[in-house]
Amino acid sequence: MEESRGLPIKIRPEQVSDYGAIAQLHTLAFGQSSEARLVEKIRHSVAYVSDLALVAEINCQIVGHILFSYGQLVGKDTVPVLVLAPLAVLPQHQRQGIGKRLVQQGLRAARARGNSLVTVLGEPAYYSQFGFEPAVRYGIESPFPVPEAAFMVKLVGQNSDLLHGKLQYAPAFDDVIQEATHAEA
Structure with missing residues (x-):
């Protein structure tokens, strides 16, 4: 366990009982519910990886969430790869x-888990x-069209x-x- 503002932070896999708090966290962090809906859709898909859906807790309150799910890299072969999206932290706990x-x-x-590649569209x-x-x-x-620097891999x-x-x-x-494709048009 690490600390934030002197308080211990616990990171663990999400549980069903966390879903409401996670949805609220994403809505507050992004100022809209799109990411909360995305998380819910991923959970109900074959792309969901339960042990790669993590929460950060302080005093039993969920203050952060990250989700990695499966996508595919289509080239010579089709290979499963991880997509990091979304990542959110409650506004009052950001930059800690x-x-x-x-x-x-x-x-x-x-x-x-033996994964080979993680992708992210971000800063x-x-x-x-x-x-x-x-x-x-x-x-x-x-x-879809995105700035080259923002579409990254690890x-x-x-x-x-x-x-x-x-x-x-x-x-x-x-x-x-x-939504992203229409925003570019």
Whole structure:
């Protein structure tokens, strides 16, 4: 257990009893319910990985959440890869290292499970501290137009540098992708 503002932080896999608090956390962190709905859709899909859905607690209150789910890298072969999305921390607990601890623990768990690659669409300055690099360097494409620097990958397994192709998100992401595609048009 680590500390935030002197209070111990516990990171653990999410449980069914956490779902309401997690939905509220995402709604507060993002100022809308899209991410909360995305998490719910992922949970009800084959892309969901229960031990890679983590919460951060302080005094038994959920203050952060991260979700890794499966997508596919479609190239010469079709290979399952992890997608990090979403990551949220309650506004009053942001900038205290909680998100960082969630990402680090999630990446360790992903590596331990034998996964080869994690993708993320996010802020390059933030995710580069964990070793994420622009996906274009590895010949990995986003399924929709995004800034090159924002679509990143982290190699977590052996031979992951040999993977190439276009990411295919799980169907749970369809609404998010559609919104992003329309925003670009």
